[in-house]
Amino acid sequence: MKTKHPLPWQDTPAKSERIVSAITRIASVLRSGAWQFATAEGLNPTQVDILEALRSRREGVRLSLIARHLGVTAASASDSITSLTTKGLIEKGRDAADGRAVALRLTRSGQDLAARISNSVGFAHEAVSDLPQSTQEVLFESLLALIGKLQQSDRFPEIRACVTCKYFAVNRHPDSATPHHCTLVNAPLSVSQLRLDCPEHEQAQANVAVQNWRELESV
Ligand code: SF4
Structure with missing residues (x-):
């Protein structure tokens, strides 16, 4: 007697679930591309995110904004920033809008490194451009x-x-x-x-x- 197989689409997760799964997988591939590079440079994922956030903010930004941008606490961002400052990748200066406040900026070395991190996911830019x-x-x-x-x-x-x-x-x-x-x-x-x-x-x-x-x- 022939066994009855379930229809192949019976177990297919809902579309919303598959979309979230696809986004998660793409994000994971991109992250691992950037982190592989960053790990070789002695950086952790939060430090990578901070360098990327500062890359397009040459005027400098306050610690609180960086923390909000990353969705982490100011204390967590502060530890990473201290480490990046020690590595000579970030410098602290006066905030252009408020001279009493401190603004964070990338040093020259920080800019070079942030550009190389961005290039490390160039494969994704190429894939999107091919669409x-x-x-x-x-x-x-x-x-x-x-x-x-x-x-x-x-x-x-x-x-x-x-x-x-x-x-x-x-x-x-x-x-x-x-x-x-x-x-x-x-x-x-x-x-x-x-x-x-x-x-x-x-x-x-x-x-x-x-x-x-x-x-x-x-x-
Ligand atoms: S609307 Fe605002 S964010 Fe968009 S291009 Fe103009 S200034 Fe920039």
């Missing part, structure tokens, strides 16, 4: 929407994204291929042009940022 443009756009928009959902549930650290920026005008040009607008540079923006880490970013009021995320979902 068709339309796929890249859908992927970016989908990931942006997911970040928005996580931010609204306080599960994602602050980022310098257009959507949370006070210069961002959501859906200023409806029915256009470039529906959004940056009032700082007075330029229309398509969804795929939105930035996730803009040096000119200034935080919008919390209710405005939430409204922006919601409108973006509906565009």
